[in-house]
Amino acid sequence: MSRTVYVNGAFVPEEAATISVFDRGFLFADGVYEVTTVLGGRLIDFAGHMARLRRSLAELAMDAPADEAEILSIHRELVARNGIEEGMVYLQVTRGAADRDFAFPPAGTKPSLVLFTQEKAVSDNPAAEKGLTVVSVPDQRWARRDIKTVQLLYPSLAKMEAKARDADDAWMVENGLVTEGTSNNAWIILADGTIVTRPRSEAILHGITRSAVLRLAEEAGHRFVERPFSIEEAKGAAEAFITSASAFVMPVVRIDGAPVGAGVPGPLSRRLRQIYIEEARRTAI
Ligand code: PLP
Secondary structure (H helix, E strand, C coil), rough: CCCEEECCCCCEHHHHCCCCCCHHHHHEEEEEEEEEEEEEEEECCCHHHHHHHHHHHHHCCCCCCCHHHHHHHHHHHCCCCCCCCCEEEEEECCCECCCCCCCCCCCCCCEEEEEEEECCCCCCCCHHHCCCEEEEEEECCCCCCCCCEEHHHHHHHHHHHHHHHCCCCCEEEEEEEEECCEEEEEEECCCCEEEEECCCCCCCCCCHEEEEEEHHHCCCCCCEEECCHHHHHHCCCEEEEEECCCCCCEEEEECEECCCHHHHHHHHHHHHHHHHHHHHHCCCC
């Protein structure tokens, strides 16, 4: 069934949606995005996604396309028009359409704003019972991964390499240390129960789910440390998992073919998933 999408001020059927061939998102990947998960027809951590969008726009000196109240109402309208109970809302802002030039377009060029929905079972995801397998690949992305840009070609290639190696996803490695997954943050749990994830820097995306899980883990009395780890350390860990807005907390059971712990989703990863989903349901707007 055709969806209703939002393009630059109008709600239109997806077949009728158009964007200029001169759009800088198309020509230069000069755009940023956010993905907000919908659970029970409501938005999870919307404020967190808006804060990161503001930051991405500021880092790239890009104008905001609309104020946050308007962006929230567009999200809600799309969820309602498309009858989304579970899934996501994708939002993309680009620097707009202008003659092709490496220099930014003149001040006042209107940014483009596109949103669409995608239906997906997120809370009852069978992958959470089975766990994911990951393989390591070199991190060949640019050096400002903290900005959520639409230039996702390398993560897409890494995902294809994972599939070719019969795995679900790839963990990217730089200077011997895991940065993150292709579209998620990477975590391990040590034998003594300490939860480990890489600290925020320009090397990784500052995951909204990552922040929530750190807060919830601390509130539940779990020890955690923010430091990088290697693939070798991860293979020897008791548990491993990834976090993202759409995967929530998802156990990782194999790394480069080696089982992590018992090779099945670990108890603390499962618990953190449960805590996260309960909190997400409780606070969704
Ligand atoms: N890291 C990367 C590279 C991502 O693309 C994503 C999500 O798309 C994440 C981490 C997780 O971020 P969030 O929890 O905000 O979805």
